[in-house]
Amino acid sequence: MSNYPLSYKLSWLPRFLKPSLGGDGKGFAPMAGTLMATPPMRTVRLAFIGDISAVANRRAPDCDPAIKAMLGSADLVIGNCESPVVDRPSAVLGTKLGTHHAMSERFLAEALAAVGLAHEKLVLSLANNHVLDQGVAGFDETVAALQRLGIRSIGLAADGPVQPVKVGLLDVGFAAFTLWRNADEDLFAGRVSMGSDLAGWPRGFDLLCAVPHWDWEFRHFPRAGTRALARHLAGQGVGLIAGHHAHVVQPVERIGETVVAYGLGDFLGTALARQPWPGRIGGVFVVDVSVDEGTHGVIAAYRMHPFVRLRGRDHERLVSVAHLEDAMRGKVERRLRAIFP
Template sequence: MSNYPLAYKLSWLPRLLRPSLAGDRSGFAAPASMLLDPQPTRKVRLAFVGDISAVANRDAPEFDPAITTLLSSADLVIGNGESPIVERARAVMGTRFGTHHAMGEHFLADALAAAGIARDRLVLSLANNHVLDQGIAGFEETLAALNRLGIRTIGTIGGGPVQRHAAGSLTIGFAAFTLWRNTDAAPFEERISMRAAEWPSDAVSGIDLICAVPHWDWEFRHFPRPATRALARRLADRGVRLIAGHHAHVLQPVERIGDSVIAYGLGDFLGTALARQPWPARIGSIFVVDVSADPATRGRIAAYRLHFFARLATNGHERLVPVDALGGALKRRVAARLLAIFPMSGK
């Protein structure tokens, strides 16, 4: 079955109910935004969003105009497809209780339209623990649905360890993988990448920027485990200059390792755990990265910024608003949590 260690399983429910700020905070000197010098004259914009699921939404979510404007400005949007896309759930009871994920094709299409994300500019990682929640047939149905929608994918064995996608004038190589699975090893590993920092040299030839999209770490913890940070260093040593992580379902900090930028956890983009989650798990981020397209600095990261938002429950669906638009006690709690995670940002 799953490959989660016992200590993780025992801690899952307490951390779900109360996301943790415990852990090693040392070394996270990178702020939530940075403009690097010198700035190029030509740039390509990547926007990374967190986990995407329909668990907390019966209908398509609403998006503040500031969020749709931000997402529509990107040359490429990259997210984690946390739910199989199926017409009918095969794991009926698990889907009803939320342990198994499922998402309708029309829901995804409507959500993307509401978010201002053009389908031909979207890349979804399928390297996550929930991708076989509706069985092998559900996985095949997911691939067919994404093909109909014109959405590109990464993280499958069939696509290879590093999958190339154009972003403006640049070629980005995406190494997407998951450390976790919810099912037996054989059917999962035949379809989904679970290998980290493993690819032949010719897999990255002609690529302007190597970007890792890992499904890693433990859920509902704001600070990554030492093993996760060690893996980030291995990826940086292999030439990965950008890492955008998933799976924690809460925000995690940014770290600079040489020329590499690591955003350990972006939180959820559309809620994936419960329809009503504790407020720290309702803070998400959009990780916007500008990459140089100038000949002399082609593929170098020119700037990055985490744009924070909150997911508010509204009549059976979510409404995403920038944290600056919050008010009252919730705004104060969110500001304090962000300052604890990103002390260099002064936010």
Template sequence: MSNYPLSYRLSWLPRFLKPSLGGDTNGFAAPAASLMDPPPARMVRLAFIGDLSAVANRTAPECDPAIAALLASADLVIGNCESPIVERPSAVMGTRLGTHHAMTERFLVDALTAVGIARDRLVLSLANNHVLDQGTAGFEETVAALKRLGIRTIGTSAGGPVQRHAAGLLTIGFAAFTLWRNADEPEFRARVSMASDPAEWPREAIADVDLLCAVPHWDWEFRHFPRQPTRALARRLAGHGVRLVAGHHAHVVQPVDRIGDSVVAYGLGDFLGTAFVKQPWPGRIGSILAVDVSADAATRGMIAAYRLHFFMRLGAGGHERLVPVEALDGAMKRRVAARLKAVFPDQPG
């Protein structure tokens, strides 16, 4: 049984059909900034991608060379694995309808090759509401497949609330968790992290990391501006030493916050389509958060610069094409530019 409130369930379809620009629009930061002048001599680049699924892709996506080059420039790419990795779905009808997610190991390998992400530089969060869509056996198959492929994971209960991974010269502590679940609580919590309270994270897990980063699956879907409880949780995370937050679940791009020396990207949108094949265009805008982190001795772990790189997922038969918004033209380019300006007023026109 899921834990969504009734008001959320009733609003899901209207917001899917017409993503909302309503809500509190005040106090957000620019989608890009240089925070250290001069920049550090040595830096590590983290690239965060949004939700990754096969719902809108029967075959691997096409990817613009500029997007592939950006991802290849990162020391570590971090994303949300929205679909269980199984050879045969157990929830057959739900998978056909798109309400239950699934992708094969071959699809994931082909997709990563297409977008230029090396498996040994990839970290995938399993802390999301869909990870048990194919049952507990599907979850175990997913964990085994990622281990076999050499892809690191975060967001599992077995790994603890904070999981450490090397990124170039730095050690990053990742606290991946979900506020939402589509399965009964006992079986879900036994496998997936819902540890959203930083006061309860073990001190020894974060004692000597260079940068503490949260990867939450939070907020409500198809709303461009985060709700007040989400912003309050972001402040709580920042108050407990989290210096970087890259959020998921909204399936549309959301603003950036600066809370002290913490950077919060509330929602990156989808990296590969995770709703339905026929998704309204605002939900096809995605972003990649590139973060440069100092590896100099005096400023080790400090964020030197960040930037959201926006792209569009265009339908191309049985798969999607990932195209930078700068490469769009005509009416679509004007609509996308207007939507980004509404969400990010400081975004260049």
């Protein structure tokens, strides 16, 4: 059984059809910010993308060259693998209806190529509610598929709560975990990281980064409990947090020297193919981290780069906001102004 409250389940469809701007919008940071008065001489660039799924795509997406160039400028790209990677879905009916996710290894490889993502520069989290949609065998197949593709995975319980990744001169610890599950707890236990308790987390990294699957879906502003967890993580030494699960873009918050991007929306559509437009806004969160002596591991600057997933016949087109047609661009910019101060 899943662990969603009844009120959450009842609100899913209304919020999917009309993503909410309700909630506490106070205390958030601008879409872009500089944290160091003197820019560092050397930096490492991390780019965070949202959920990746094949639900809204029968073939690889078309990608705006500006987005492709942005991703190509990063030393490491981190995203959430929202769909199990399997040859044949075992949950056939649920997969057809879209309640159970699945994508083929070929689709994933072609989608990554279409957006210019090199496998050796990619890290994908498997700590999410859909990772067991195709059962235990599908989970095992997903882990094996990412290994074959040369893509590093995070969020696996067997690897411990924090996975080290060397990015140039930077030692980053990634802690991916999910607060939500779509199956019984005993299926997730021992396979997927579900804990946010820092007591057992190893330290000694230049930068500790959390990648949580948290909050409620289709709400632009995070709930009070989500913000409290962010403050707790920041207080325990986590310097960067990039969240998933809301499927809509959410604001940025600065908690001391910690930067939090609460939700990046979807990178490739994870709900229904004909999703209403506010849910089609996603973001690429780019963070520059100093590797200079004296400021090694300190976040120098960040910027949220919003984009929109437009619908083609059987796939999506990823378009930067600046390249949208005037009517759509106006609607998107008004929504972004409501989210980001």
